[in-house]
Amino acid sequence: MEDGSCPYEVLGVPTTATEAEIRKAYKKLALKYHPDKNPDDPETAEKMFRRAVMASEMLLDATAKAAYDKVLKARQAARVRSEKMDAEHRKAREDLEAREQAHKRSKTAAETLQRDLEAQIRRLRAEGARKLQEEEDRFREMLRTVNRGDQDATVVKSDFSEDFEAKVLARMRAHGHARREHMQQQQQQQAA
Numbered sequence: 001m002e003d004g005s006c007p008y009e010v011l012g013v014p015t016t017a018t019e020a021e022i023r024k025a026y027k028k029l030a031l032k033y034h035p036d037k038n039p040d041d042p043e044t045a046e047k048m049f050r051r052a053v054m055a056s057e058m059l060l061d062a063t064a065k066a067a068y069d070k071v072l073k074a075r076q077a078a079r080v081r082s083e084k085m086d087a088e089h090r091k092a093r094e095d096l097e098a099r100e101q102a103h104k105r106s107k108t109a110a111e112t113l114q115r116d117l118e119a120q121i122r123r124l125r126a127e128g129a130r131k132l133q134e135e136e137d138r139f140r141e142m143l144r145t146v147n148r149g150d151q152d153a154t155v156v157k158s159d160f161s162e163d164f165e166a167k168v169l170a171r172m173r174a175h176g177h178a179r180r181e182h183m184q185q186q187q188q189q190q191a192a
Contacts, residue, residue, distance in 0.1 A: 007055035007068065015072060019060060026056035117191055121184060128180050132173065 008015050011025040029052035031037065038045030058064045 003051070005051065005055075006072075007058045010051050010055040011059070013059075015069065017059075022056060022059045026052055114191065117187055121187060124183060125180060 008017070011017075011022060011029065013021055013025045017025070030049065033045045033048035033052060035042050035046045035049060058068060
């Protein structure tokens with residue numbers, strides 16, 4: 001139609017309407033909007049009457065109706081494609097948001113694991129340092145006991161000279177440091 005309106009909508013009939021249904025709808029509108037029947041608003045009545053006439057002429061002409069139905073089907077197919085694309089776009093956006101959330105949760109979990117691991121490393125270092133200090137204290141006490149001892153202790157005392165004590169303590173520290181490094185490497189491998 002000239003004004004771009006749908007003739008089916010103008011007449012209020014479905015796209016599957018028969019010729020008889022189209023004629024009946026036209027007659028109903030023609031009676032309702034005939035300019036002679038609407039003296040209060042003749043312009044609107046004439047406009048509506050002309051629309052009803054054009055719509056019925058178009059739908060009662062088999063060639064014009066077939067061409068219009070083809071246009072309607074093309075529009076409907078385009079609308080379905082558009083809705084499908086919108087649905088696919090919406091699904092893609094939702095999938096992307098879900099992946100971003102999963103990544104964020106994974107990143108948060110990894111950060112939590114990293115913090116826990118670092119806390120455990122600090123705790124183990126402190127515990128190792130405490131144990132090393134206890135061993136050093138125990139060793140020094142043992143040396144003092146030997147130094148305070150009897151005649152046999154002089155033999156032991158010479159074996160446990162200050163030089164020897166320093167060497168033993170250095171070895172204990174080195175062993176503790178190596179053990180801490182080994183534990184750190186294992187923890188890093190587990191984290192990876």
